Amino acid sequence: MGKFIIEGCQTLRGEVTISGNxxxxxxxxxxxxxxxxxxxxxxxxxxxxxxxxxxxxxxxxxxxxxxxxxxxxxxxxxxxxxxxxxxxxxxxxxxxxxxxxxxxxxxxxxxxxxxxxxxxxxxxxxxxxxxxxxxxxxxxxxxxxxxxxxxxxxxxxxxxxxxxxxxxxxxxxxxxxxxxxxxxxxxxxxxxxxxxxxxxxxxxxxxxxxxxxxxxxxxxxxxxxxxxxxVGSDFVEVGSFIGAAAVTRSEIRIRDAQPRNLGMIRLVYERFGVRWIEEGDDIIVPAEQELTIQEGLGGRVPAIKPLPWPGFPPDLMSIAVVIGTQAAGSILLHDWMYESRFFFVDHLTFMGARIVLCDPHRVLVQGPSKLFANPAGVPSPDIRAGMAMLLAALCARGASTIHNIQQIDRGYERIEEKLRGLGVNIERVAD
CATH class of the missing domain: 3.65.10.10 (Enolpyruvate transferase domain)
Structure with a gap:
């Protein structure tokens, strides 16, 4: 089935082109x-x-x-x-x-x-x-x-x-x-x-x-x-690479991002302090990001939940969890659609994240947390959780191993090649 071995604490640089949706x-x-x-x-x-x-x-x-x-x-x-x-x-x-x-x-x-x-x-x-x-x-x-x-x-x-x-x-x-x-x-x-x-x-x-x-x-x-x-560009892949740049404090250009499809993604990511610049169909994610979670009115803990379009896409909820681990403050993520979406977060806590699984639909994330590679490795339980674990590995100290990567391959085209093109030390190894 294969696994990825990723060296953490890396800075991304360069550009990546988004695949079809x-x-x-x-x-x-x-x-x-x-x-x-x-x-x-x-x-x-x-x-x-x-x-x-x-x-x-x-x-x-x-x-x-x-x-x-x-x-x-x-x-x-x-x-x-x-x-x-x-x-x-x-x-x-x-x-x-x-x-x-x-x-x-x-x-x-x-x-x-x-x-x-x-x-x-x-x-x-x-x-x-x-x-x-x-x-x-x-x-x-x-x-x-x-x-x-x-x-x-x-x-x-x-x-x-x-x-x-x-x-x-x-x-x-x-x-x-x-x-x-x-x-x-x-x-x-x-x-x-x-x-x-x-x-x-x-x-x-x-x-x-x-x-x-x-x-x-x-x-x-x-x-x-x-x-x-x-076929148009995959806005979920765009959101994933924005997340990768944000958690590693890296500047990258994302080509063919089609910003017209990123309206609610921008609004939600801004709650974490993530921002980007639009240039035609491309976007540039700057390295200097002030990742601070915006409190709700009256100092309340903000809540993020997916909604039908043009709401926030459910496929980016797992990515949002990892961004939350690197942002200062507390945030509640509530996926009312799927009761098993967040069952991967225990692997993030083993890496040092401060996350409370409130119930099958909700997690409370407190950041920022220093993440450390899990010597035993972590799994890819589904497409989006697998990509989220990959983002966590990018900003963790040490070399991480991600297993069951055929799940990531189901939804992300040549992901290790794209990350290598951004300077990431990542290797695909057969089990």
Missing amino acids: KNAALKLLPACLLTDEPVILHNIPAIRDVENTILILRDLGVEMTDLGGGSWRVHAHEVNKTELNAELAGRTRASFVFAGPMLARMGRVVLPIPGGDVIGGRPLDTHVQALTALGAGVNMSKRGVFEMAAPRLRGAGNLLLAETSVTATENAVMAAVLAVGETVIDNAACEPHVRDLCNFLNSLGARIEGIGSNRLVVCGVDRLHGGEYR
């Missing part, structure tokens, strides 16, 4: 099933979850051609299966978004409960609600296998999603673009990757209005044609 790529690839014409996608990150999605598509009979440089030609002219490979689908949460395009294209799909990060319960009820409203019959066996069928999907009229779920919104949109009639999706998610998916589908001939809002109007069309599209 992981969560956009994982939806645009299955969306190519909606047309039998070739599609070319650019800026697809070379990460494990994407590799697994490509394997699923190939197993379905889709012609996948690597054009190099993050570009792929996808041609779903012959889809010869309606059942996803259980072993492949079980590796990633994103496998469930095959439901919408498979129902729209094939009228049937069989898929297991998806895999992914172990950060808490992530129910699929809203997916089932949306697909059922579009006319799909959904059955779940005792083995945890979903069987869905719809001879022809029909517009749901007014569809109010039970929660602002990103993947349920994406599944509903992909199912609705070829349905007969109109679907108005209220309480829709509007994250940058949802916008990317909708803009991509429109470039293929779909009719989606309200992109970027919580109401999407999808008018079904008879067919989609081929096309070419570039």
Whole structure:
């Protein structure tokens, strides 16, 4: 599985270019099933979850051609299966978004409960609600296998999603673009990757209005044609590298950061004293940062919590914990979405962090703390916790070992190469 060995107390310098949005790529690839014409996608990150999605598509009979440089030609002219490979689908949460395009294209799909990060319960009820409203019959066996069928999907009229779920919104949109009639999706998610998916589908001939809002109007069309599209930058990776620069007091330039997607990230990071300068699509994080947590009104301990877009992204909560360990003051981080998000913080306390796990959803962080490498090494329990531990290792004294790094590889492209480019002494070692 491999491990990273990282020398701590290093200063980063130079520049890093951000990869394509992981969560956009994982939806645009299955969306190519909606047309039998070739599609070319650019800026697809070379990460494990994407590799697994490509394997699923190939197993379905889709012609996948690597054009190099993050570009792929996808041609779903012959889809010869309606059942996803259980072993492949079980590796990633994103496998469930095959439901919408498979129902729209094939009228049937069989898929297991998806895999992914172990950060808490992530129910699929809203997916089932949306697909059922579009006319799909959904059955779940005792083995945890979903069987869905719809001879022809029909517009749901007014569809109010039970929660602002990103993947349920994406599944509903992909199912609705070829349905007969109109679907108005209220309480829709509007994250940058949802916008990317909708803009991509429109470039293929779909009719989606309200992109970027919580109401999407999808008018079904008879067919989609081929096309070419570039995936936007990954704002979570941007937030991760900003965190890395902040905790190491380093100046770096982050290229293709797309600052327009960083509004709430900036507001929250400023609560820790983290700031940056915008230059076009780039940002510069200065070395001189006064990391001091801003108190709430009346001297109250401030609280950070994730919210649906344009709120603070839940995928940056783990990074925020590490930033908090290096900032002066106290801060409460409350992830109401996932009850296992913060179970990695005991490894930070072993490194010297002052953190109280109040309950499964909340941690109180008191900083600044001098961190020390754990001789026994630390794990990567999920993508974001693994990256958080990597940030902790960068500012800790001594050499740290991070195990189970395939979790980090699921969401961050060539992370050790990018860090080496910033001057970090990091080595990937096979177990």
